[in-house]
Structure formats: structure tokens, C-alpha cells
Amino acid sequence: MSAVIAKGVGKTFGTKSGDVVALTDVELTVEPGEFVSLIGPSGCGKSTLLRLIADLDSATTGELEVFGKAARQARIDQDYGIAFQQAGLLPWRTVAGNIALPLELHGVSKKARADRVAELAALVGLDDFVDRYPDQLSGGMQQRVAIARALAEQPRLLLMDEPFGALDEMTREYLQGELARIAAETGAAVVFVTHSIPEAVFLSDRVVVMSPRPGRITDILTTGLGDARTEALRESPEYFERVTAVREALHGAPVERANER
Amino acid sequence: MTAVAADRAASADRAESRSRAARVVAPIVVGAIILALWFLVVDVLHAAPRALPSPVAIVGQLAEHYDIILEDMGITATNALVGLAVGAVVAIVLAALAATFRPMDGMLAPLVAAIAVVPIVAITPILNTMFGASSQFGRQYVAAIAAFVPVFVNVLRGLRQTRPVHRDLLRASGASGLQTFRVLTLPTALPYLLTGLRIASSIAVIAALVAEYFGGPADGIGTAIASYAKSGHAALAFAYVAGGIAIGLVLFLVMSLLERLVTRGRPV
Numbered sequence: 001m002s003a004v005i006a007k008g009v010g011k012t013f014g015t016k017s018g019d020v021v022a023l024t025d026v027e028l029t030v031e032p033g034e035f036v037s038l039i040g041p042s043g044c045g046k047s048t049l050l051r052l053i054a055d056l057d058s059a060t061t062g063e064l065e066v067f068g069k070a071a072r073q074a075r076i077d078q079d080y081g082i083a084f085q086q087a088g089l090l091p092w093r094t095v096a097g098n099i100a101l102p103l104e105l106h107g108v109s110k111k112a113r114a115d116r117v118a119e120l121a122a123l124v125g126l127d128d129f130v131d132r133y134p135d136q137l138s139g140g141m142q143q144r145v146a147i148a149r150a151l152a153e154q155p156r157l158l159l160m161d162e163p164f165g166a167l168d169e170m171t172r173e174y175l176q177g178e179l180a181r182i183a184a185e186t187g188a189a190v191v192f193v194t195h196s197i198p199e200a201v202f203l204s205d206r207v208v209v210m211s212p213r214p215g216r217i218t219d220i221l222t223t224g225l226g227d228a229r230t231e232a233l234r235e236s237p238e239y240f241e242r243v244t245a246v247r248e249a250l251h252g253a254p255v256e257r258a259n260e261r
Numbered sequence: 262m263t264a265v266a267a268d269r270a271a272s273a274d275r276a277e278s279r280s281r282a283a284r285v286v287a288p289i290v291v292g293a294i295i296l297a298l299w300f301l302v303v304d305v306l307h308a309a310p311r312a313l314p315s316p317v318a319i320v321g322q323l324a325e326h327y328d329i330i331l332e333d334m335g336i337t338a339t340n341a342l343v344g345l346a347v348g349a350v351v352a353i354v355l356a357a358l359a360a361t362f363r364p365m366d367g368m369l370a371p372l373v374a375a376i377a378v379v380p381i382v383a384i385t386p387i388l389n390t391m392f393g394a395s396s397q398f399g400r401q402y403v404a405a406i407a408a409f410v411p412v413f414v415n416v417l418r419g420l421r422q423t424r425p426v427h428r429d430l431l432r433a434s435g436a437s438g439l440q441t442f443r444v445l446t447l448p449t450a451l452p453y454l455l456t457g458l459r460i461a462s463s464i465a466v467i468a469a470l471v472a473e474y475f476g477g478p479a480d481g482i483g484t485a486i487a488s489y490a491k492s493g494h495a496a497l498a499f500a501y502v503a504g505g506i507a508i509g510l511v512l513f514l515v516m517s518l519l520e521r522l523v524t525r526g527r528p529v
Contacts, residue, residue: 056429075435082433088426092448101444102434 001068003157003189004030004053009062011048021214022048030189037192037200038208045215046193047161054082054159080157081150085165087142089134095145096130102152120148140171158190176202180229201242209249219249314496322500334504337482340397341469344404352412360420377410381468385475400472407468408461419453455520462516466509
């Protein structure tokens with residue numbers, strides 16, 4: 001069963017100055033365990049599409065299925081975990097309290113919660129920080145807590161809305177490596193919104209290229225870089241080739257190279 | 262750490278402890294200077310008007326009449342506390358309603374604005390007459406009205422401070438309305454509630470005290486100050502003023518402490 005199936009999905013927002021078409025005619029299938037990035041300029045509807053899958057907004061047209069269920073049912077059944085650009089941690093809860101939040105909401109016992117929190121803290125490398133409060137952590141560490149929280153219910157689908165967008169380049173690359181490892185270890189499918197081309201290529205099996213006014217999918221590229229997402233990949237010719245391919249897909253035409261002028 | 266850095270850190274530590282000491286010592290010095298000047302003007306130069314007694318005389322009256330002063334303090338403090346509690350509970354309930362139902366907010370906003378501008382001195386005589394000369398009820402009522410406004414305004418504000426990312430997170434986690442209120446809305450509003458209570462605690466004491474100037478039963482700090490000032494017992498009147506200050510101060514400190522306890526571990 002596919003993790004996500006979108007058929008003719010569209011979203012229109014009603015505003016004072018008339019209707020705005022945020023997304024139109026989206027056809028997309030995400031297979032279990034697959035890593036799919038949504039990339040495009042602002043206003044292309046990539047975040048909107050993610051919010052539709054998460055049932056944080058509802059689609060105006062078309063059909064959206066998550067593991068064969070309506071998006072709303074999948075949300076209620078906790079079939080996905082989610083992380084946003086802002087870590088969105090509750091400042092009055094410790095790291096452990098934040099990671100445990102989804103478990104607490106679903107009535108998991110205290111003992112089981114503590115065990116799972118320890119497991120997740122180890123997974124994201126924050127064993128020594130479970131008793132800290134969010135404002136005592138760096139931005140990268142806060143984002144790792146948010147990822148651990150998203151993984152708390154062992155979801156088969158992870159939705160991420162520019163989770164590394166507010167971080168510096170070095171932290172970013174480090175967390176990309178961590179995320180690739182975590183995604184492989186958990187076997188979860190990932191839908192990942194980003195505006196960074198190298199980030200999309202490094203992480204993804206497929207890159208969905210989107211375009212604004214109206215928001216739509218213009219191209220879907222398969223990276224075919226295999227399972228090994230190591231730092232060496234960033235230096236390889238195949239990687240640069242895919243980055244160029246995505247860039248050209250984004251710009252709609254081959255980019256003129258300096259030595260060909 | 263290099264020797265220079267260690268030295269610098271040590272001197273920063275010293276500077277900090279010095280400034281902390283200055284924070285404590287400075288107001289004490291100012292208070293002592295004022296007391297000394299007061300003593301000088303009244304007892305040494307005899308240059309003060311008759312209504313201004315010497316600080317020594319005030320302390321003397323405090324020591325002599327501490328039992329009746331304490332008794333009256335108890336009455337005024339009780340009125341202020343009852344008013345604070347009732348006003349706060351009503352404010353919290355109405356603020357929760359206003360935050361939940363938009364139309365309710367529209368209905369309450371002008372009402373609260375009206376209550377906020379009601380001058381306590383204007384309605385107190387009416388309330389005293391209404392509830393009778395032997396009842397403390399009028400005074401408690403005035404304190405409740407005064408305490409209501411800051412609590413309502415702050416709680417309503419606090420209930421609206423939840424961030425979109427947190428609301429999204431709880432929706433994505435499939436949280437029920439009640440769960441969202443418990444884990445997000447309430448903890449977000451709590452510091453605002455405590456700020457409201459801290460402000461209201463001082464206002465409730467002032468309101469309860471002022472209400473006593475306008476009649477009602479013949480006890481309480483305010484009544485005592487009014488009657489002793491009029492009958493020429495200025496020193497005793499001032500001793501009662503000190504009692505009034507003590508009530509307000511204690512209540513304010515308790516509320517500040519509570520605020521600090523509850524907001525511990527949070528970024529400010």
C-alpha cells in the first residue's frame with residue numbers, strides 16, 4: 001500500500017481580494033520507505049501540499065489518501081509524525097517532556113513513555129540533555145528534539161516542512177546526514193519540503209519540482225544515488241549532475257554554463 | 262582558561278556581587294537618610310506642621326497599640342482577600358468564555374471597559390448604604406470589582422497567546438479540545454494569570470482600604486486612619502498607615518513569589 005496517493009489535488013484560499021489558487025491538479029504517489037522532497041520557489045504550494053497530507057488544511061478538490069485512508073483518519077490514527085521549520089517545542093517542558101508529548105496525549109503509560117524517550121533521545125544523540133529546557137539548547141539541538149518527537153509513535157510516514165531552514169550550513173549538513181541515517185533505520189517514508197537544491201538531492205530518492213501561480217508540480221526527478229548517503233556523496237560527480245538537473249528543472253530551461261558561452 | 266581570562270572572569274564575578282550588594286544596600290541607605298531628615302526636622306528643629314509626628318512617636322504608637330492595629334489589619338486584609346478571590350474567579354471564568362466564544366467577547370468587552378473606568382470612590386457610599394452599616398459586604402464588593410479588571414484583561418490576553426506552530430502540532434498529534442486546553446492553552450496563559458493576580462492584589466488592598474473611608478462598620482485600617490487623623494492622634498494614624506502598607510506589601514510579595522515559582526524554568 002502506498003504511503004501517500006494524491007489524485008487531482010487542489011487548494012484554493014478565499015481572501016478579501018478574491019480566491020487564490022495555492023495548488024492545482026497534484027498527482028503524486030509516495031511509496032513506503034521512499035524519501036521524497038518537494039522543492040520550488042516560495043508560493044509554489046509545497047508547504048500547502050504537506051499541510052494537506054497532514055490534514056492541517058483540507059483539499060478543495062481531488063482525492064488524498066494516506067496509507068489507504070482519508071487524510072483526516074490517518075491524522076487521527078497517528079499514521080504520520082511531523083516536524084516544522086520552527087522546532088515548536090513547548091518551552092515549559094523539558095526535552096524528555098517534549099519528546100513524550102504525543103505518547104502522553106495517546107495515554108501511553110509512564111513507564112513505557114520513559115523507555116521510549118530514552119530510545120529516541122539516543123537515536124537523535126541527545127542522551128545527556130533530556131532534563132534540559134528548550135531555551136538551553138542550540139537551534140540544531142531543538143530541531144533534533146522535534147524530530148525525536150515526530151518519531152515517538154513509530155510512524156511509517158514522516159512529514160517535514162523545511163526543518164533545517166533556520167539552521168546554519170554546517171549544522172544543516174550534519175543533520176541531513178543524521179536524518180538520512182534515521183530514515184534508513186526506521187524505514188519510514190519521508191515527505192520533505194525544502195528550498196535547498198543540494199539538500200533535496202542529498203536526501204531524496206525522488207525530487208518533486210514545483211512552480212508558482214498557480215502552485216503545481218512541473219517535474220519529478222529520480223536521483224538514483226543508492227542507499228549510501230554519506231559525506232563522500234557530496235563530492236561525487238553523480239551528485240553534482242543531479243543538482244544541475246534539479247536546478248535546470250526549476251529554471252525551466254538548461255542553465256547556460258560559463259565555458260559554453 | 263588563560264590566566265588573563267581567569268582574572269577577567271574573577272573580576273566580573275566581583276563586579277556582579279558588588280552590584281548585587283548595591284541593589285540591597287542602596288534603598289536601605291535612602292530609607293535611613295529620609296528617616297534621619299524626618300527626625301531632624303520634627304524632633305530637633307521643631308519645624309514641622311503639627312499633623313506630622315516624629316518617626317519615634319509613630320514607632321512608639323505601633324509598639325503600644327500593636328494588638329488593635331493587628332486586629333484592624335486582619336479585617337481589612339480579609340476584605341481585600343475575599344474581594345481578590347471573588348474578582349479573580351469571576352474574571353477567569355468570563356475570560357475563558359470570551360476566549361472560547363467570539364460573540365461572548367463582543368458582549369463582554371464594553372462591559373469590562375465600563376467596569377474599568379468606574380471610580381471606586383463614586384460607588385462605595387452607594388454600596389455601603391445598599392448593604393447596611395454593619396456589613397463588610399460592600400467593602401468586599403468594591404475590592405472584587407477593582408481586582409476583576411486586571412485579572413480579566415491579562416487572562417484573556419494569555420489565552421490568546423498560543424502559537425500557530427503549537428496548535429498545528431497538537432492537531433497533528435490528534436489531540437482533543439480538552440487535551441489542547443490542558444497541555445497548551447492553560448500553560449501558555451498561566452504567567453499572564455499570575456501577572457494579573459499580582460497587579461490585582463495591590464489594587465484590592467487599596468480598594469478595600471479606601472472603601473472604609475466612606476462608612477460601613479466601625480473597624481478596619483481605613484476607618485481607624487480617618488478617625489484618628491481627625492481627632493488629633495496623628496502618630497497613631499501614621500502607625501495605622503504603616504499597617505496598611507504592610508498588608509499590601511505582604512500580599513504583593515506572596516503573589517510575586519507564586520509567579521516566580523510557577524514560571525520557573527521558562528524563558529522570560
